[in-house]
Amino acid sequence: MPAETMEALQLRSGDSVIDATAGMGGHSRLLSAAVGPSGHVYACDIDPESLVMAEANCAGSESPITFLHTPFSRLQETLQAAKVGLADALLADFGTSMMHFQTGERGFSLMNDGPLDMRLDRTSDNPTAADLVNSLQEKELANLIYTTGERRSRAIARALVRARPVTSMEQFSSVILAAVPRTGKLHPATLACLALRIACNNEYQEIDALINQLPSLVRPGGRVCVITFHSGEDLVAKTGTRRIAKEGKAKLINKHVLIPTPEEVRRNKASRSAKMRVLEML
Secondary structure, three states, rough: OOEEEEEEEEOOOOOOOOOOOOEEEEEEEHHHHHHOOOOOOEEOOOOHHHHHHHHOOOOOOOOOEEEEEOOHHHHHHHHOOOOOOEEEEEEEEEEEEEEEHHHHOOOOOOOOOEEEOOOOOOOOOOHHHHHHHHHHOHHHHHEEEHHOOOOHHHHHHHHHHOOOOEEEEEHHHHHHHHHHHOOOOOOOOOOHHHHHHHHHOOHHOOOOHHHHHHHEEEEEEEEEEEOOOOHHHHHHHHHHHHHHHHHHOOOOOOOOOOOOHHHHHHHOOHHOOOEEEEEOOO
């Protein structure tokens, strides 16, 4: 949603802006073009491997871009250490990037075999998906999988526990496929995979931590855009943004979420579930 993002943020030449999820650098390039040579973009990401690629992709950008490795929960601390004051705007595009799914060794995709990892930051001490699958009690694993709405969570957890150790994405998906056969287009391991990814990266807690820090990151009058891609993270974003609005720290700009145009969805199917929420800080 590049056009909607730029319109919502209302950037001007010379602004400083935080890209809280730099990813491969696509949004950072757009932000850089909007703020120009006298502005500054602070491109942050929890994944140091993504930051290396983003820096290469942003070579020759119109404004200076500072790349910072940080999770949302330490964003304020990281920016203060870099002597960054309040920004004029912030953009956060939650979830994973296509790079994570296309790189088998990251262990995110059911279509690519690799170690069952799923950590966005492979340098962190967070447990891998394999750690969770192989250490949780069967009931705990079933409860975790159920958080994404997977009604067959008990059968899936039982099969995974019996197959231990489960160490690869191919083994993970095969065990689940044998336990709960496919009934539609969606692979039966899809929701279990999502549940593990969310747990490995503390994704909901990190989103909530980011929203809580917004008054300390963006100046009064500055705009914030958050983009979600599935119902779980959207609920966290919705609850958090409404909370700080109720506290008088921000104003909700759009009464209803913004969604991609049909034309964008035709061009980029991955955008079909995106929802954007816009705030103005008070």
